Amino acid sequence: MGTIEVPVLIVGGGGCGLSASVFLADQGVDHLLVERHPDTSRIPKAHYLNQRTMEIFRQHGIADDVLAEAAPLELFGKVRWMTTLAGDGPMDRRLIHEMDAFGGGELREGYEKVGPVLPAKLPQMWLEPILRRHAENRSPGRILFHHELTTFSDEGDHVLAEVRNVETGEITTVKAQYLIGADGGRFVGPEVGIRQEGPPGLVNTTTAYFSADLSEWWEEGTLITHFLSPEDPDLSSNLIEMGPSWGKACEQWGLHFAPGPPGRWDAETVIPRIRELLRLPELEIEVHKVTDWIVHAHLADRYRVGRVLIAGDAAHRQPPAVGLGLNTGIQDAHNLAWKLAAVVNGGSPDSLIDTYEAERRPVGRENVDWAVSAASHHQVVIDAIGAGHNIPAGRRLQRLEAYFDPSENGDTVRARALEIFHTHRGGCQSLDMEVGFGYEEGALVPDGTVRPARVPMRNVHVPTSRPGHRVPHAWISRDGELLSTIDLTGTGGYALITGPEGTAWTEAAERVAEKYSVPVVTARIGEGGDYDDVDGGWEAVRQITGAGALVVRPDGHVAYRATEAAEDPEQVLTEVFAAVLDR
Incomplete structure (x- = not known):
């Protein structure tokens, strides 16, 4: 096939790689995806799509197709x-x-x-064909299954790779600005010296x-x-x-x-x-x-080496408890896609890509540790009713009979076990692990506030508009159309959210958007604004006054927060976008 030049080469056609393809395409980034297998997975593997992942799929027009089969x-x-x-x-x-x-x-x-x-619940073997269909529709001819990466080298200003057609043996040279390894850590990461840190296989x-x-x-x-x-x-x-x-x-x-x-x-x-x-x-x-x-309980020591980046299982591997594996990988791709778009198409410097590791690796660390903790604790739950591996065979039946005993002693056995079972909410009710993660540093402007304390079991999520966190959800409406505040960013664009008294912010945002050549949706929410605040939900979670403002990134995370009006909103937003886009 000769030589193909693309901004981004994705290696791996699983859930993470295919999602990255969709996200990049929606932001206008040309790319090539190669997958060594002839088709998507035939093994169910991951089967739980958490709330944050489904929000991302909603943003990219995938959620309805997922829900139709899930x-x-x-x-x-x-x-x-x-x-x-x-x-x-x-x-x-x-x-x-x-x-x-x-x-x-x-x-x-x-x-x-x-x-x-x-x-939603949809095993990977049913999800991946949906993602592949969306990827192929958005990038015809750019999704190559049964093609494997054989060699690559980082040439400083580009990556040079060779891709082999597994069926014919034909070699294609690919010149790309960036390479994303979404191959489960099989080849790309080790080839550039990325190490997986953690204990041997558990x-x-x-x-x-x-x-x-x-x-x-x-x-x-x-x-x-x-x-x-x-x-x-x-x-x-x-x-x-x-x-x-x-x-x-x-x-x-x-x-x-x-x-x-x-x-x-x-x-x-x-x-x-x-x-x-x-x-x-x-x-x-x-x-x-x-x-x-x-x-495994592994985390990569780096997410980037030069022009090579890793995502998904190539960056983190954890026990399946809590269902964080595939979801974390899809969210990696979502974080990375808008930054690659800003560099490849938007004029931001390469250094913006460094914020990918700064933001996502701490989340990977937290999720690996949480999954290990939940998996280990589930053994405590099993032991509590006498069914663990450490219980001798002769005593297992005795212990379980005591659990079901209708006597007062049985009541006590069940009451004790119930308290242990209740602690499992950290494994299967951890909503805050799904939507509550935030970034402490990266492509954002901190406002000097301390990260809010989290409920230890992570079973309660308290929304916050603090920079680095996902923008709080609230239902808003305009001209009879109901949408979420999370919907305002669309694909590739920013949002400037303010209150009815925030006209100066919205006017400034329009001028700054033109200056930086980035799409910015402006939304004054509340009585007298552009959008109605349905049932007062936004006012309850916004944490700014009606004259304050939030800047929300394309991935739905807050980049900047002003709790009050600014003396010169255009100057403020100019500095904010300069910081976020690293210009």
């Missing part, structure tokens, strides 16, 4: 612990505990209050992906069901719907076995194990794949 919240908003799925023994099919999770049940109102769209987990009709026994409405065997800790596992239908109609499943040695089962030998675990000896099962995978 499980609605009422079909996945609980976590359950049970003894077995079926069976007729005295300890079979016993519900140990259930709790609302990820915005379901009584949590829903809290999630609806802080965002314009709710979380444990090996075996997962069986299979099809079966479980409608007779399945309790729908569950994101994940943990089975805690009364007899054998190796029969403890968790079962997850993998679609493409949901609830009792679900056809495909993912069964994660308790940690154990790799290679213990294959597609044939795992079938009797599944039947034994579920207490369904005659169940018809079609196994699609058995995988062994290592649970």
Whole structure:
């Protein structure tokens, strides 16, 4: 194919890489994506799309397509612990505990209050084709599956790479200003000396992906069901719907076995194990794949080396607890895309790209640590009812019988366990981990305030308009159209939000936008302004007066906050945009 010149080369066509393609295209950045596999993933893997990710998908016109295939919240908003799925023994099919999770049940109102769209459940094998379709529609001919990066070098002012067509062997030279490694850390990061910091692989987990009709026994409405065997800790596992239908109609499943040695089962030998675990000896099962995978807790020591950047699993790998992995990767891409656009198309210097690591690596650190903590604590929950691996086989049944004992002693056992179960809200109700992260330094202008204290379990989110944080959500309307304050930034543009007395800010913003050649939407919210404040929601969270102003970046994070009017708003905004765009 000769040589292709593009501003950005993306290596990796998974959830992070395809999202990066969509985000760059929406901001007018030409790019090429290469993926060594012939198609998107055939393994469900990540299956929870958190609230912040769905907001980003909404911003880029993807959310409706995701929601058309995803499980609605009422079909996945609980976590359950049970003894077995079926069976007729005295300890079979016993519900140990259930709790609302990820915005379901009584949590829903809290999630609806802080965002314009709710979380969704859609495994990666169903999500990636949607992302690929959007990427190909936006960038025809630029999304190359079955093409692998073989070599690359940073030449100082550009990256020179060779890409091989896996099917034909044909080599194409690619000259790009920047290379994004979204390849899970397989090649790009190690090639430029990026190291993964963290302990060796924590444990090996075996997962069986299979099809079966479980409608007779399945309790729908569950994101994940943990089975805690009364007899054998190796029969403890968790079962997850993998679609493409949901609830009792679900056809495909993912069964994660308790940690154990790799290679213990294959597609044939795992079938009797599944039947034994579920207490369904005659169940018809079609196994699609058995995988062994290592649970990691790694964070890259750098997110950038020269003109090479990494994102997603190439930058951070964590236990699946809390569902932060893929979501963090998509949010990496969202942060990086507008900055690349500002440099490639907007005249900002290369140094703006340094703010990507400054902002996203601390979030990666926090999310890895939180996932490790949640996963470790779940073992405490299991131990609390006597089903952990450390409980001798002869005592497991005794401990679980005591849990279900209808006596007063049983009441005490259950009350104690309930207090331990309640602590799991840090793992499955951590709304503030989904939408509450903020940047302390980077492409923003600090206002000197201290970061608000966070609820320790992260199960409550308190909105803030402090610079670095996601702009608070509130419903506003104009000419009968209802939208969220988060919608104001659109794709690639900034927002200047003020109150009815903020006309000087909006007029100044229009002049500064022209000066810097950046799109800025201005919005005076409140009585007498451009937008109505529906039910006073914006006034309750804005943390500025009606004469103050917020500048919101293209990624929805606040770049600047003025709580009051300014003597010279044009000069202020000129300095703000100079700082944010690093000009």
